[in-house]
Amino acid sequence: MDLSTVTRIIPARTRSDLIALGPTVVPLAGGSELFADPRAHLRALVDLQTLGWPALTITEDGLEIAATCTLAELSRLPMQAGWAAHPLFYQCCTALFGSFKVWNVATVGGNLATSLPAGPMITLAVALDAELLVWRGDGSDEVVPARQFVTGNMTNALAANDVLRSIRVPLTSLQATTAYRKIALSPLGRSGAVLAGRVDADGVFVLTVTAATLRPVQLRYSELPAADVLAGDIAAIDCWFTDAHGAADWRRAMGLLLGEEIRAELAASTDVASQS
Ligand SMILES: Cc1cc2nc3c(=O)[nH]c(=O)nc-3n(C[C@H](O)[C@H](O)[C@H](O)COP(=O)(O)OP(=O)(O)OC[C@H]3O[C@@H](n4cnc5c(N)ncnc54)[C@H](O)[C@@H]3O)c2cc1C
Structure with a gap:
């Protein structure tokens, strides 16, 4: 859709170009969300893609993902030994x-900044204990x-003139064993629940619940919990919500089901690893 009140697009070349940002001037990344709805308050956009940030940088400490990295680029992240x-x-x-078309323009930073409950880059960043x-x-x-960044349905820690620069994933998380579950009401529908579990080398277990809840919820244990302990903690989550993509009670039930599937999968895979 045209944003008919926008009369200027400012290509950012350096950080100082971001000074133009404010209530009526917002960052433009892939535009897949920005151009999806009328936004009559906007007068200009500051294009972040012209900053030319490298999409993916592998460091000794882990992985740095530029906010402007597209989902298409991230999906092609090369495997590294031990990851x-x-x-x-x-x-x-x-x-x-x-x-x-969406995959090729939508960015990791744009997904986090939009802060929809079903933002899959939120799932990824929280599940891997990323720092933004x-x-x-x-x-x-x-x-x-990352677990503190999204505060509610389309709300987050960014102020009007802030920019999300990058997402840093620590090596310990990249080396963890993970399990993932997603469910939606229809085969091509927006996610109703997306859960990701992680077991680190030291046995720490982290379960991240997203899409079913208004904000990401992270449950953390020093080792894999018993099924009833995990179920009790999932049942106690207080921010299940209802929208066109699922009712709160269904989302809670899916959280319990998928959370236990993840626990069981990780229990089996870490058991096999310890025996080999
Ligand atoms: C068919 C379709 C399906 C979709 N499915 C989903 C879905 O399942 N889940 C989901 O979460 N979204 C979905 N979206 C919405 C959207 O495509 C994604 O959230 C996408 O990742 C947004 O990224 P973008 O780069 O296009 O953001 P843009 O549209 O460029 O920007 C989105 C918002 O974030 C701000 N912003 C962008 N980058 C930054 C930054 N680095 N720092 C600060 N603010 C920034 C912009 O100012 C704007 O307010 C869908 C969209 C379409 C068209």
């Missing part, structure tokens, strides 16, 4: 059921744990 969590990247990319680098409008930098 047992590698399948989770493709799994989360495919939780966004856009066509190839935020460029604040006052020129300062802030590192925000």
Whole structure:
């Protein structure tokens, strides 16, 4: 859809070009969400893609994903030795059921910044304990744990003139064993529940519940919990919600079912690993 009140697109070349951001001037990444609805308050967009950030940077400490990395680029992330969590990247990319056109423009940062409950880059970032680098409008930098970034349905830790710069995934998470489950009311529908589990080398188990809840919920244990303990903690989650993509009671039931499937899968795979 045309944004008919927008009269200027400013191609950002350096951080100083972001000074134009404010209530009526917002970042443009892939535009797949921005151009989906009328936004009569907008006057200009600041294009982030012209900053030319490298999409994916492998470091000694893990992986840095530029906010402007597209889902298509992330889905092709090359496997590295020891990265047992590698399948989770493709799994989360495919939780966004856009066509190839959407995949080729939609960015990781745009997905996080939109902060829909069904944002699969939120699932990925929280599940892997990523840290988000935020460029604040006052020129300062802030590192925000992914689990604290999304605060509700389309709300997050960004102020009007802030920009999400990158997503840093620690090596320990990349080396973890993961399991993933997603369900939607229709085969091509928006996710009703997306859950991801992770077991680190030291046995820590982390379950992330998204899409079924208004904000991501992370449950963390020093080792794989017993089934009844995990079920009790999932049942106690207080932010299941109802919309066109599922009722709250169905989402809660799916959380319980899929959470137990993930626990059982990871129990089996870590058991096999310890015997070999
Ligand atoms: C067919 C279709 C299916 C979709 N399915 C899903 C789905 O299943 N789940 C889902 O979550 N979304 C879905 N979307 C919405 C959207 O495509 C995604 O959220 C996408 O990842 C947004 O990324 P973008 O780069 O296109 O963002 P844009 O549209 O460019 O921007 C979206 C918002 O984020 C802001 N923004 C973008 N980048 C940054 C940044 N680095 N820092 C600060 N603010 C920023 C923009 O100002 C804007 O407010 C779908 C869209 C379509 C068209």
